[in-house]
Amino acid sequence: MTVAPKISYLDIKEIVLKRIKNFTWAPGSIMPGEIELATEFGCARATVNRAMRELAEDGYIDRKRKAGTRIKSFPTRKAKFVIPIIRDEIELTGATYRYALINREFRDPPDWLRTQMTIPQNTPVLHLMCLHYADSKAFQYEDRWINLNAAPKAVDQDFEEMGPNEWLIKQVPFSDAEITFSTINADTQVADLLNVTVGTALVTLERITWFTNAPITYTKLYFHAGYQMTSRL
Amino acid sequence: MTVAPKISYLDIKEIVLKRIKNFTWAPGSIMPGEIELATEFGCARATVNRAMRELAEDGYIDRKRKAGTRIKSFPTRKAKFVIPIIRDEIELTGATYRYALINREFRDPPDWLRTQMTIPQNTPVLHLMCLHYADSKAFQYEDRWINLNAAPKAVDQDFEEMGPNEWLIKQVPFSDAEITFSTINADTQVADLLNVTVGTALVTLERITWFTNAPITYTKLYFHAGYQMTSRL
DNA sequence: CAGTGGTCTAGACCACGTG
DNA sequence: ACGTGGTCTAGACCACTGT
Numbered sequence: 001m002t003v004a005p006k007i008s009y010l011d012i013k014e015i016v017l018k019r020i021k022n023f024t025w026a027p028g029s030i031m032p033g034e035i036e037l038a039t040e041f042g043c044a045r046a047t048v049n050r051a052m053r054e055l056a057e058d059g060y061i062d063r064k065r066k067a068g069t070r071i072k073s074f075p076t077r078k079a080k081f082v083i084p085i086i087r088d089e090i091e092l093t094g095a096t097y098r099y100a101l102i103n104r105e106f107r108d109p110p111d112w113l114r115t116q117m118t119i120p121q122n123t124p125v126l127h128l129m130c131l132h133y134a135d136s137k138a139f140q141y142e143d144r145w146i147n148l149n150a151a152p153k154a155v156d157q158d159f160e161e162m163g164p165n166e167w168l169i170k171q172v173p174f175s176d177a178e179i180t181f182s183t184i185n186a187d188t189q190v191a192d193l194l195n196v197t198v199g200t201a202l203v204t205l206e207r208i209t210w211f212t213n214a215p216i217t218y219t220k221l222y223f224h225a226g227y228q229m230t231s232r233l
Numbered sequence: 234m235t236v237a238p239k240i241s242y243l244d245i246k247e248i249v250l251k252r253i254k255n256f257t258w259a260p261g262s263i264m265p266g267e268i269e270l271a272t273e274f275g276c277a278r279a280t281v282n283r284a285m286r287e288l289a290e291d292g293y294i295d296r297k298r299k300a301g302t303r304i305k306s307f308p309t310r311k312a313k314f315v316i317p318i319i320r321d322e323i324e325l326t327g328a329t330y331r332y333a334l335i336n337r338e339f340r341d342p343p344d345w346l347r348t349q350m351t352i353p354q355n356t357p358v359l360h361l362m363c364l365h366y367a368d369s370k371a372f373q374y375e376d377r378w379i380n381l382n383a384a385p386k387a388v389d390q391d392f393e394e395m396g397p398n399e400w401l402i403k404q405v406p407f408s409d410a411e412i413t414f415s416t417i418n419a420d421t422q423v424a425d426l427l428n429v430t431v432g433t434a435l436v437t438l439e440r441i442t443w444f445t446n447a448p449i450t451y452t453k454l455y456f457h458a459g460y461q462m463t464s465r466l
Numbered sequence: 467c468a469g470t471g472g473t474c475t476a477g478a479c480c481a482c483g484t485g
Numbered sequence: 486a487c488g489t490g491g492t493c494t495a496g497a498c499c500a501c502t503g504t
Contacts (some may be wrong), residue, residue: 006474034489044474046475046492047474050474053490064484064489066482067483067484077410079313080314081313081414082310169307178464179463179465181461182461183436185418185433230414231413232409233409233412242493278471282472296471296472297471298470298471298500298501298503300470300501301471302471
């Protein structure tokens with residue numbers, strides 16, 4: 001006789017997904033419970049549970065205690081964009097990565113920054129303007145602000161060789177962050193730095209980073225013209 | 234005596250994450266194995282396993298059989314943007330959603346579309362131009378192309394009342410898709426439709442959707458000026 | 467080959483939320 | 486109140502891969 005290889009939670013995910021796509025279980029309806037499915041597939045409930053948990057994470061079903069598991073009428077599309085380390089992103093294309101510091105100044109935070117970072121008026125900040133090159137082409141302009149109360153060691157860093165991101169990660173790794181992805185028309189300054197005409201549509205990414213509730217740094221990244229992010233669902 | 238409530242995999246995630254942030258376990262180094270941690274936390278290995286598996290998914294650690302679990306030097310930043318149903322997105326702001334069909338025509342696919350969708354030259358396609366309003370303000374312009382060989386029923390749909398996305402989801406739910414997020418300067422047509430000045434930087438989202446390897450539809454969405462996506466990490 | 471993570475089991479108890 | 490999913494356990498075997 002042939003041996004039936006034990007069923008995996010991946011097999012279950014696949015089968016269940018097929019039934020959803022088939023309309024075997026209609027959108028909006030309740031599907032069988034875990035015990036029932038475990039019986040059908042001849043496996044433990046824990047195995048079914050894992051499969052269903054992941055399908056819920058993927059946005060295909062909604063699960064509620066007592067109420068059961070319901071097929072979503074409109075699946076939630078979750079696009080995951082990996083924010084790569086810029087050096088990696090550039091070197092992945094085969095180009096050579098180069099970093100350059102354009103400007104560095106100590107100053108009081110401008111109003112918009114205080115609002116963004118929620119820091120008091122007298123907080124000393126370090127403002128850096130950086131360029132990241134792919135070969136000799138400007139790839140990304142980085143507008144960086146560092147809260148010196150939260151990261152006092154930044155005062156002694158000249159940031160000539162090492163970019164602020166790499167340096168900060170060594171000081172305060174794994175912080176919480178909020179990022180916003182948006183778009184702007186290049187002003188004269190940015191257009192000059194990225195070598196595009198004024199008004200060109202550019203992707204921008206803003207990030208505020210906290211460490212234990214203290215806002216450490218604000219960054220606004222301006223990508224080169226034509227930059228895009230792709231994701232498979 | 235006080236009862237020690239059983240430790241949860243969430244507690245373990247939290248503790249381990251704290252140690253990573255603390256440099257208790259240095260970036261790049263190997264951390265203790267699952268059995269060891271299970272002993273320390275006084276729980277089953279399965280519980281530790283779940284915690285570690287999720288931390289790996291979140292991009293904090295790398296796990297390999299035999300080699301063990303290693304702290305990532307540069308954590309992978311994964312920004313998850315939920316692509317909302319446009320009606321939901323608009324109604325969530327308290328505005329009223331309205332849909333309007335601008336144009337509808339049957340034609341041969343232009344070259345760029347054939348390239349994007351990988352369909353032969355003689356494939357009949359339906360081209361739709363749609364507008365989505367928040368109250369009376371144009372919120373999003375939708376440039377939609379439907380492969381009529383893959384979705385022949387679209388021929389009989391006038392798309393006057395129901396948007397193509399909602400209609401398609403009812404025909405072919407839960408398909409695979411590839412989305413690209415980019416930015417453009419508004420041309421005269423789009424500027425007119427979205428009521429912005431020509432050249433305004435706009436966020437665009439392109440999506441190609443397949444069902445069982447057949448490309449069904451291509452969409453390019455043009456968001457209103459100032460649209461942004463935010464994500465917490 | 468040996469060690470580590472990956473998965474499965476059979477059973478148990480718990481927590482939430484619907485009816 | 487009670488049914489469903491959420492989680493934990495203790496043990497087992499497997500799969501990958503570094504040595």
